[in-house]
Amino acid sequence: MGVLGGLFVLGGTTTRANSTGALTGALVGAAVMFGLWKFTAVNGYLYTACGITT
Structure with a gap:
């Protein structure tokens, strides 16, 4: 959910994203989350x- 949430926040807060x-x-x-895990x-x-x- 973290990556999808980040994409949602990116789309909702900026118009310059591609x-x-x-x-x-x-x-x-995803790599950061995997490394943390x-x-x-x-904590989860x-x-x-x-x-x-x-």
């Missing part, structure tokens, strides 16, 4: 917030 930037942001957000002891409730922020 498909390349949105896809890049989604992939980076695998390599840290972050923070994954979504970190994905949206990224």
Whole structure:
């Protein structure tokens, strides 16, 4: 949900976004969420917030 939420916020707050930037942001957000899941002891409730922020 974090990546999709981030895309929603991006579309709702800016008109300068394009498909390349949105896809890049989604992939980076997913990679950050995966890294948090695998390599840290972050509480699961923070994954979504970190994905949206990224």
